[in-house]
Amino acid sequence: MDVSRAKNRINELILLLNKYSRLYYTDDISAISDFEYDTLYSELKNLEELYPQLCRNDSPTQRVGDAVSESFSEHVHKNRLYSLDNTYSYEELENWYNKICKEFEKDDIELVAELKIDGLAISLLYNDSKLEVGATRGNGSVGENITSNIRAINAIPLSLSDSKVSVDVRGEVYMPHSSFEKLNDEARALGQKLFANPRNAAAGTLRQLDSKIVAKRGLAMFAYAAIFENDINAPKTHFETLKRLSELGLVTNPNTRLCKNVGEVIAFCKEFEEKRFELNYATDGVVVKVNDYSIQNALGFTAKSPKWATAFKFPPEEMSTKLLDIEIGIGKTGAITPVAILEPVNLAGSVVKRASLHNYDEIKRLGVKLGDTVRVKKAAEIIPKVVAVEVEKRDGSEKDIVVPTLCPVCQAKLEVPEGEVNLYCTNNEFCEAQNEAKIQFFVSKPAMNIDGVGSQLIKTLLETGLINDAADLYSLTKDDLLKLEGFQDKSATNVINSINNSKHPKFSAFLTALNIKHVGKETAELIVENFDTLEKLKIASDKDLAQIDGLGEKVAQAITQWFADERNLKLLLKFENSGVVPQIVEKTVLSNVFVDKSFVITGTLTKPRSEFEQIIKSHGGKTSSSVSKKTSYVLAGDSPGSKLLKAQSLGVKILDEDAFFALLEGRQFDEK
Ligand SMILES: [Zn+2]
Incomplete structure (x- = not known):
């Protein structure tokens, strides 16, 4: 060429x-x-x-260049970065708005509501569309020049789509929850210190001297403001600016709304007080700005902040309250979970009365007693957690929490199995609480996914004797349900239809739903790849099952034991007689290149491991989590750790990413 x-x-x-x-x-x-x-x-x-x-x-x-030698240089901001006033009350928000309307003698003034991202403010200078400087906020006038790290963030374009544009962009760099969890998982595996929250992790990452580290950590950014230079087409409103930024190739937050008045802003705040827990990033409030730049300019600034913007802060996610009692929950495997019963407290917009304590080890670790004042935190989970005890608030009336010895429902002995921390009810066969939890799991999403059969209905069906096990669900009739309180013709029909529609589940879903010890969704999927019908699985021996790469002896034994139990076979027959027949497994196979080859993936690759697993499986191969003599290849990324050593000692072939793709495409490559 x-x-x-x-x-x-x-x-x-x-x-x-x-x-x-x-x-x-x-x-x-x-x-x-x-x-x-x-x-x-x-x-x-x-x-x-x-x-x-x-x-x-x-x-x-x-994107990734050489490491910065010692520290970052100072950067004097072209345009100052202001901070915002904030408020926790809708009343103050309304007052702020009404004052502006009065000043301009208007009934309504357009506002823009956007989520306040819990990250770090940065400035990005683009000159003739090219990214020239990326800098931290610092004190607003002077920040640090972290251009090398900013360039390593994939979500930030190095050049804009319009070659003539010069602009000073404001954005918030943050660490998505998914990146944060991955980072802490890796730190945990290496025995390193964990980051307290995504914000700290993002801050720590941006201060790395080596941009290669930044590139690996999956930071992201939302652009939220811009000052255009010599641009006759520069937007006249804030909302247009956001649109323009997006056209230029910058990522703006889709959770942004143009509002006619403050009432619409408040509706937006209320909506996201709940929705924020479903997002892949942390947000602590809503930024509200006057949309029209001519009004913004007329309003101007105080010494610290613009008068045309304010931030509404969400109620805190962590609060103090009293621990009143401990309730004992019993799971489908008999696992005992202590649940904290709390003095009701308003947490992040909802009243919280219960919180998880995980297990009795956790109670010991926290040192929590009945009557203690505890810190409760709401996170993405449905049930909030007790995270700390405020020991200084004790008055001597607090009582130790006694570890139970008997199941509160069936009175059977509780035991901690070897190698576990949880207490278990040992009466797997007749404990009503376990049975109820099993049926609840049976209908749940990872299992049979039966809509409309909730925990309350299952409780009622068990109490009234309409069902004794999960298979009985399939013999329920509309008349049965109509006898129960609260059911009408339509709702009863819906439930029956929903149950009937679940009669042909994926085999892996059915296997998951059976509640075999150690067999969760992922293990079930692994099993059905090797045994594609129930008949084959039924007659499989420990040895057959242990052949499956990634399935341990313990799991293999649990499966054969389950199928050896007469009662379970009866249950299976009952399902069959009710017309519950799992579908035959179909595999999407792109090629057979990797047939009979098993891979272990280790270290940091340029893409999530799951993607490589998908590629391997779709070309007929298998993946496993540990290296053995059965392993054909180890695909090793950066910092591969002990698996690589083991592979070397066993003489297993090691591939880097290039070699992996070469193998896939049948190209030549150098073996290591
Ligand atoms: Zn029990």
């Missing part, structure tokens, strides 16, 4: 790659597969290596 053709192709590739990553980050669209993206990326990288003089600074291959 000659230089001019190479140049054209490089420009074309950068355009394409930028387009795809923009679609991915701004619109959540995967226009091409990761594999196709990687192919284009490699082509670009190869061309740049052949023609280094053509390598552009805004090429996606140039």
Whole structure:
């Protein structure tokens, strides 16, 4: 290829790659597969290596550079970064709004409500569309120049889609919950200190001197403001600015709303007081801004903050309250869970009366006593958690929490099995509480996913004797339900239909629903890949099952024991007679390249492990979590750890990502 053709192709590739990553980050669209993206990326990288003089600074291959030597240099902001006043009350929010309306003699003034992201404010200077400087907020006038790290964040474009634009963009860098969990999982595995929350993790990451580390940690950013230079087409309102930023290729938060008046803003705040727990990032409130720039300019600033904006803060996610009592929950396997009964407290917008304490070890760890003042935290989970005890608030009346010895429902002995921390009710056969939990699990999403059969209905059905086990659900009639309180013709029909519609579950879902010890959703999926019908599984021996890579002896034994139990076989027969027949397993196989090959994935790769697992499976291969003599290949990323050593000692072949794809595509590659 000659230089001019190479140049054209490089420009074309950068355009394409930028387009795809923009679609991915701004619109959540995967226009091409990761594999196709990687192919284009490699082509670009190869061309740049052949023609280094053509390598552009805004090429996606140039995100990660050399480490900064000692510290970051100062950066004087072109335009000051202000902070916002904030309020916890709707009344204050209304007062702020009414004052502005009065000043401008208007009934209503348009506002923009957007989520306040719990991250770090940054400034991005784009000159003629190219990212020149990325800096922290600092004191608002002077921050730190962290351009090398900013470039390593994939969600931040290195160049904008309009080549003439020069703009100072304001954004919030944050760590998505998914990245945060992954980071802490890895730290835990390595015995390192954990980050307290996503905000700290994001802050710590942005201060890394080595941008390679930043690139790996999955930071993201929302742009929320901009000051355009010499732009005759510069937007006239805040909402238009957000739209323009998005057109330029920057990610803006979709949870943003143009509101006619403060009433609509309050509705937005109320909506997200609840919804915020479903988001993949932390938000602590709503930023409210006057939309029209002419009004903004007329209002101006105080010494610290703009008069045309304010922040409404959500009620705190953590509060103090009294621990009144401990209730004992009994799970489907008999696991005992202590539940804290609390003096009702308003937490993040809802009244909380119960919180999880996990197990009695956790009670010991917290040192919590009955009557204690405890800190309760609401997180993404449905049930809040007790996170700490305020020991200084004790008055001597607190009582120790006694570890129970008998099941409160069936009075059987409680035991801690070897190698576990949880207490268990030992009466697996006749404990009513366990039976109820089993049926509840049977209808749940990871299992049979039967809509409309809730925990209250199951309780009632058991109490009235209409069912004794999960299979009995399939002999329920509409008349049975109509006898129960609260049922009408339509609701009864819906429940019966919903039960009948579950008669042909995926085999793995059915297997999950059976409540075999150690067999959860993932294990069930692993099993059905090897035994695709119930008949085959029934007659499988411990030895047969242990052949499955990734399935331990303990699990294999639990399965054969379950199928050896007469009562379970009767239950299976009952299902069969009610017409419950699992579907035959169908596999989507793209090729047979990896047939009979088993892989262990270790270390940090450029994509989530699940994606590699998917590729391996769809080409006929298997994956396992531990290296053994049965392992065909170890796919190793960065910092692979002990699995790599084990593979080396066993003589298992080791692949890096390039070699992996070479193997997949049947290309030559160097073995290590
Ligand atoms: Zn019991």
